[in-house]
Amino acid sequence: MATAWAGIGELVTNDRTHPEGDGSALGIITDAAVVEEGGQIVWVGARRRMPEADERRDLGGRAVIPSFVDSHSHLVFAGDRSAEFTARMTGEPYDGGGIAVSMAATRAATDDELRALLGARIAELRAQGTGVVEIKSGYGLDVPNEARALRIAREFTEETTFLGAHVVPPEFRGSATGRDDYLDLVCGEMLTACAPYARWIDVFCEPNSAFAFTGEESERVLRAGLAAGLEVRVHGNQLGPGPGAELAVALGAASVDHCTFLSDADVDALAGSATVATFLPGVEFSTRSPYPDVRRLLDAGATVALASDCNPGTCYSSSIPFAIAVAVRDMGMTPVEALLAATVGAAKSLRRNDIGVLQVGARADLTVLDAPSYLHLAYRPGVPIARKLA
Numbered sequence: 502m503a504t505a506w507a508g509i510g511e512l513v514t515n516d517r518t519h520p521e522g523d524g525s526a527l528g529i530i531t532d533a534a535v536v537e538e539g540g541q542i543v544w545v546g547a548r549r550r551m552p553e554a555d556e557r558r559d560l561g562g563r564a565v566i567p568s569f570v571d572s573h574s575h576l577v578f579a580g581d582r583s584a585e586f587t588a589r590m591t592g593e594p595y596d597g598g599g600i601a602v603s604m605a606a607t608r609a610a611t612d613d614e615l616r617a618l619l620g621a622r623i624a625e626l627r628a629q630g631t632g633v634v635e636i637k638s639g640y641g642l643d644v645p646n647e648a649r650a651l652r653i654a655r656e657f658t659e660e661t662t663f664l665g666a667h668v669v670p671p672e673f674r675g676s677a678t679g680r681d682d683y684l685d686l687v688c689g690e691m692l693t694a695c696a697p698y699a700r701w702i703d704v705f706c707e708p709n710s711a712f713a714f715t716g717e718e719s720e721r722v723l724r725a726g727l728a729a730g731l732e733v734r735v736h737g738n739q740l741g742p743g744p745g746a747e748l749a750v751a752l753g754a755a756s757v758d759h760c761t762f763l764s765d766a767d768v769d770a771l772a773g774s775a776t777v778a779t780f781l782p783g784v785e786f787s788t789r790s791p792y793p794d795v796r797r798l799l800d801a802g803a804t805v806a807l808a809s810d811c812n813p814g815t816c817y818s819s820s821i822p823f824a825i826a827v828a829v830r831d832m833g834m835t836p837v838e839a840l841l842a843a844t845v846g847a848a849k850s851l852r853r854n855d856i857g858v859l860q861v862g863a864r865a866d867l868t869v870l871d872a873p874s875y876l877h878l879a880y881r882p883g884v885p886i887a888r889k890l891a
């Protein structure tokens with residue numbers, strides 16, 4: 502059955518080539534319509550030329566954009582770390598140590614409890630305009646619990662990421678061989694159990710945290726993932742300078758995420774590569790940390806993405822409109838750059854060209870704004886104006 506969405510006052514297509522668009526990177530068509538059938542877009546253009554459809558819905562002059570692509574989240578977890586957040590607001594630094602708290606609560610939860618928590622978080626992000634979401638494991642940190650997290654995440658998204666190398670879990674700390682023993686497990690039995698449910702492998706490459714992994718350790722994990730048929734993404738350069746971005750480029754990663762502390766060489770390497778630099782402004786906001794210099798990457802010509810990093814530790818917000826507002830207000834991105842980064846940029850970081858864009862053949866992931874223009878995403882922070890159309 503074909504459904505026509507008409508009465509779109511401003512349609513952002515992210516298709517510069519549409520003949521009725523304004524020729525900009527956002528490919529804006531005014532007084533527009535979109536027709537979808539079977540979950541795919543079959544027609545996009547000016548409303549006056551709209552073809553017949555089985556059903557017609559009028560959006561009353563609202564703006565429509567491609568649904569946000571959230572390319573970085575940690576949604577499978579139980580427990581509460583609001584006290585840790587509160588401590589940070591009075592000066593405690595973030596060091597990754599709280600991940601063990603979420604690990605304990607996640608291991609203790611039943612499958613049904615985890616499924617219900619994840620389902621509620623997915624509903625929350627859809628209600629704020631997100632379509633496709635990437636979901637990482639990383640709060641199980643043993644074989645059955647990492648595999649379980651990915652199996653449950655797979656019920657909700659095809660973009661699942663094995664993050665057994667999030668931190669060294671407490672039971673492997675404190676002995677001379679503990680780190681290596683844990684890495685043997687991650688690269689061996691855990692990878693074998695998790696790979697069937699994962700598209701991606703990730704690692705928290707962060708020599709500035711005692712709990713996370715060095716460049717060499719991270720390379721070992723990522724190469725094991727590649728050998729098992731997974732594709733690579735990296736947590737890098739979050740807490741200080743480090744080897745994450747360089748390693749991501751060297752291994753042909755789809756994305757390096759955080760990018761808060763990059764050297765000039767990292768910026769040049771990213772700009773000369775296909776690796777997307779993903780920024781997570783909610784993390785700096787919620788950890789009261791300095792914002793990354795996204796303009797260096799944009800001006801150097803790198804592909805940039807924005808994502809939520811929704812997780813219980815560094816950013817318990819699933820709102821991409823919030824990330825856009827912070828990126829514009831505090832990181833110096835223009836509203837155009839921020840919207841592109843949260844849609845087509847994030848889609849590139851997942852190596853997808855069927856999402857983040859509204860054109861014939863793409864997925865019918867449409868987000869409507871209770872506003873006349875996409876500019877309101879940054880202009881109206883904290884106001885729930887975006888929602889994904891069913």
Ligand SMILES: N=CN[C@@H](CCC(=O)O)C(=O)O
Binds near residue numbers: 603705736810812
């Ligand atoms: N940095 C590593 N992982 C998460 C935080 C995880 C946590 O603290 O629970 C992040 O992306 O910020």
Ligand SMILES: [Zn+2]
Binds near residue numbers: 810
């Ligand atoms: Zn993360």
